[in-house]
Amino acid sequence: MSLSNSILTAIYSKRLKAIDRFRRQPWDVQFEQFRLLVGYGAKTEYFKRHGFGEFGTVEDFQRRIPVVGYDELRPEIDRVRAGEENILWPGKVRWFAKSSGTTGDRSKYIPITRESLEQCHFRGGKDVMTVFAYNNPRSxxxxxxxxxxxxxxRLDTMGAGAQSGDLSAILIHNAxxxxxxxxxxxxxxxxxxxxxxxxxxxxxxxxxxxxxxxxxxxxxxxxxxxxxxxxxxxxxxxxxxxxxxxxxxxxxxxxxxxxxxxxxxxxxQMKYMETYNASEGFFALQDNLSTQDMLLMLDYGIFYEFLPLKDLHEPARAVTLADVETGVNYAMIISTNGGLWRYMIGDTVEFTSLAPYKIRITGRTKSYINAFGEEVIIDNAERAIAAACAATGAKVKEYTAAPIFMKGRAKGGHQWFVEFDAPPSDVMLFAEMLDKTLQEVNSDYAAKRFRNTTLMAPQLVVARKGAFYRWMRSREKLGGQNKVPRLANDRRYIDELLAINAG
Structure with missing residues (x-):
């Protein structure tokens, strides 16, 4: 064991025991987090407005506190940004993580409290080091x-002494x-x-x-x-x-x-460790590098709920960890020590294990193609791209896809705009494998493709080198947490890319 790993393991041995506890007693730990959170929430205007108190049950919490997205919570967040206290979290909030999300252009301001810094974001970073050092003692x-x-x-000063910027800036300034x-x-x-x-x-x-x-x-x-x-x-x-x-x-x-x-x-000897963290919180980390799933971290001041994606517009169907199942796509709902209450973060996940609870990210609630009832999500796209690369020796740098809408008697389809680092040996075979794999992993897509009933074969456009980079630069989205939207249910992004590619 290297000296640094020995020191880390010794320092964080207590954390290893805590992680082991929520592996073995997940609901006990989650219920503790719930009780702590509502103790804080009971002191806020938000809880009082919805008639929920410190000693309410989980079921009562789900009945009284609505499931919200950023747009619904924005009026309260704007008040917090203006310096008002005890709105979503007791006291005054000094930091706001500025994020535009994956596909949106309008900035979101996510409250970052002292509790969320210490108990969630910083704890997550320490746990990454702890878990890796313990599992890889010779690294x-x-x-x-x-x-x-x-x-x-850079942190920008807002009104009432608050500051906003990328989450990374807030973490560095407080580390x-x-x-x-x-x-x-x-x-x-x-x-x-x-x-x-x-x-x-x-x-x-x-x-x-x-x-x-x-x-x-x-x-x-x-x-x-x-x-x-x-x-x-x-x-x-x-x-x-x-x-x-x-x-x-x-x-x-x-x-x-x-x-x-x-x-x-x-x-x-090179290791790759995935984490699931965002401005809203630190949620999961890869504790076993031989698999692709991540351990859901249950003692970071976050109470989790999950809404089956098929019931996305029926929030009353949200369930706690006690009732999730493997193999189901869920929209994740969080209540956090940053003052986000029953907040739908926009990500979709699937449980791969219930003992302990492990997940993999499958996509975004707003990042999919469902123009014809095919319900293609990012997880489907990633599998199809991987299969097409394996069949043709290609290496994909970036990609995005969007629907080709029906015109007149023409049938619809999907258009894939792909930039390669290494081109496929056969472009047609790449497109065929993309289509074939999508049919294998998505029965709705397969039904629409059957005998070209609704969807024609996908159209592949090979991008010129640097097309995505030029597009991101034109949108002032270079670097940091900015991401290329993989799937869209309209043609806004792909048409912009096609125009840049032709220029």
Missing amino acids: KAFDGKTLTLGGSH PKWVGLMREPSMGIALIPDFEQKVEAICRRCSRQRITSFAGVPSWNLVLMNRMLEYTGEDNLLDVWPDLSLFIHGGVSFTPYREQYKKLIPTS
Whole structure:
């Protein structure tokens, strides 16, 4: 066991016991979180307005407190931003994580309380280190520094003394000093607002540092890593950082990028650990790197509910952990120590295990194609892309898909706009495998495709190199937590991309 891992395991042994407890007694721990949360909530105007008190039951909570999205909660959040106290959480909220979400253009301001910082976001980061160090005692992942490519680290002052910015900025400004000794880049570089300038500065500084791990969104880190190789003239990242051994990733599926990272870091010693965290909270982490599912973290000040995706417009059908099933797509609903009450975060998940509770992210409640009743979700798309790549030797850099709407007597279909790092050996075979796999994993899609009843075969458009990057830059969405929308039920994004591709 490396010295750093020995120290981490010793320091966080108490956390390992706590994690083991919620593995064995999940509902006991969740009910404790519920009681703690409603104790805080009972002091707020929001609870008083809905007639819910400190000693109410879970069932009463579900009857009285409505399921909401950001738009429904926005009036209360705007009041909190203006400095009003005891609206959604006791006292005054000083920080707000600014997020546009995956596909929206309007900014959201997610309240970040001291409790959510300490008990959720920081605890999640520590648990990533703890769990990895315990499971990989010989790894050198924490012997050097962690390179973190987050969003803009600038905080903007709002009214009443509050500050807003990317979650990464709020975390860095509130983190203990020892965290700064373990991470790169420096604060000065992290504060650079322009993504391309930031990447150049990171290359100049970090090519000379001992980087043993890195963290962030796979797509944007891939841009940084490729630029690092251009800057140094090396063939792979091990020539730059010989002890590189861990990538902590999240935000988008890692599946389309896995082979590209293996090429950049050609060693079996490299580990990839997925986390599920967002501005709204830290939810899950991959505790077993041999599987693709993640352990749901149950003692972070979050009470979970799950609404079957088929019942998306019937919130009364939401269930607690006690009643979830494996193999069902659920929209996730959270009540948090950040003052979000029965908040539908917009992600969909599927349980792969109930003892302990493990999940995988399947998509977004607003990111799908269902123009013809086919109900294609991101999980379907990821599986189809992976199968098409395996059949043709392709490596996909980015992709998005949208419906082709019926015109006159013409039938509908799907259009896939795909940018390759390595092109397929046979473009037609790639499209055929995409279609075939979608039919295998989605019976609704298969029914619509049967004998071209409703849907014609998908149309594949091969993007020019850099098309997605140019599109994101035109929208001022480079870097950080900005993500390419994989699926859309209209043609807004794909038509913009097609126009850029033709330019």
